[in-house]
Amino acid sequence: MEFDRLLQIRRIYAQPAALELPRGREIVARWPDADVVPVENHWNIPDVHGDETNVPRWSRIKTEALVLGVKKSLTVKPNGRSADFIAPSTANGCAMACAYCYVPRHKGYSNPVTVFANIDQIARAVERHANRQGIKLEPNQCDPELWVYDIGENSDCSVDALISDNVEELVTLFRELPNAKLSFATKFINPAMLEWNHGGHTRIRFSLMPADLAKTVDARTSPMAVRMAAINDFVEAGYEVHVNFSPVIITDTWLTDWEELLRQLDAALTPAAKEQLAAEVIFLTHNEQLHEVNLGWHPQAENVLWRPDLQESKTSSNGFNNVRYRSRAKAAYVRQLTALIQDVAPYCRIRYAF
Structure with a gap:
């Protein structure tokens, strides 16, 4: 089973405050044989973070370790691109191991799932924020009618839903909000989500x-053919389903490879799925620190991710020194790919491309 492959929890690093909450106790009960290790801070765990000797154990840490914490910051942040707002995270980190993931840049070596046990506080903060927004009066590219909240900025919600009910509880919350919907991107197919009562207020990307x-580069994720086939199932279950063409990585055959993918997608989708489809197109951003870490556990990925001949440095809005494709060349890449999408899948509305 996919669950068994991704998660074989042997150690649960837990803040005492998380163990006092119902969600924390529920998660510990799911893995009764796991060692529970008290920690003061869910970020600073020497066994997991900050020790370069852990690099060769990258995937094992993701498989065997789980962290329980309490989310302190309940701030809802404006976004305007993928969603109108970014909700406070109910989890951080991931059991999958995409080589380009930005989370390890913040978290240290590896990044197993951290589940935040104070889901009630998180849900109340989001609900208060949505109520303050009132009705969305002007349509935008996020959505023509509803305020959109991304709930999965720092994790993959489909995997998080294997661990706890946090994600389903937010889906239930948004089902009852008349002016808002939630959204998250995923690389993992969780069939149990097909049975959720979402009320049409959930967008999966x-x-x-x-x-x-x-x-x-997409280690431990669901195969691409499985993801494409699942779009039809989730549309049939009433979800709004978009796609993220992301990250777009430049190789010698990149445009031919994307044409093949788009034709596979076109062949796989039902008319109903095509009718509601929209896409985000996001080109690769990489990071020198992550590059160095990847060389320790997955150097093959760096052959395509780290391309100094094509990339230039750029400081992100968070102050990180990243590398991106050189701006003039990237503009041409964007034009090429968006034109290809319009040619092969003209029904697929491109929400934004950068």
């Missing part, structure tokens, strides 16, 4: 890229 490339 399946991340897609050429399958051969994904075998190198």
Whole structure:
């Protein structure tokens, strides 16, 4: 089973305050044989973070370790691109191991799932914020009618839903909010979510890229063909389903590879799925620190991710020194790919591309 492959929890690092909450106790009860290790801070765990000797154990840490914490910051942040707002995270980190993931830049070596046990506080903060917004009076590219809240900025909600009911509880909350919907991107297919009562207020964004490339950089994720097939199932279950063409990675054959993917997608989708489809197109951003870490556990990925001949440095809005494709060349790449999407899948509305 996918669950068994991703999560074989042997150690639960837990803040005492998380163990006092119902969600924390529920999660510990799911893995009764796991060692529970008290920690003061869910970020600073020497066994997991900050020790370079852990790099070769990257995937094992993700499989065997789970962290329980209490989310302190309950701030809802404006976004305007993928969503109108970014909700406070109910989790951080991931059991999957995409080589380009930005979370390790913040968290240290590896990044197993941290589940926040204070789900009630998080849900109340989001509900208060949505109520203050009132009705959305002007349509935008996020949504023409409803305020959109991204709930999965720092984790993959489909995997999080294997661990606890946090995600389903937010889906239930948004079902009752007349002016808002939630959204999250995922690379994992969790069939149990097909049975959830979401009321049409959940948008799932399946991340897609050429399958051969994904075998190198999308470690431990659902296969690309499985993701594409699942779009139809989730549309039939009443979900709004978009796609993320992300990250777009430049290789010698990148445009041909994307054409193949788009034709596979076109062949896989039902008319109902095509009718409601929209896409986000996001080109790769990489980071020198992550590059150095990846060389310790997955150097093959760096052959395509780290391309000084194509990339330039750029400081992000968070102050990180990242590398992106050189701006003039990237503008051409964006034009090429968006034109290809319009040619192969003209029904797929491009929400934004950068």
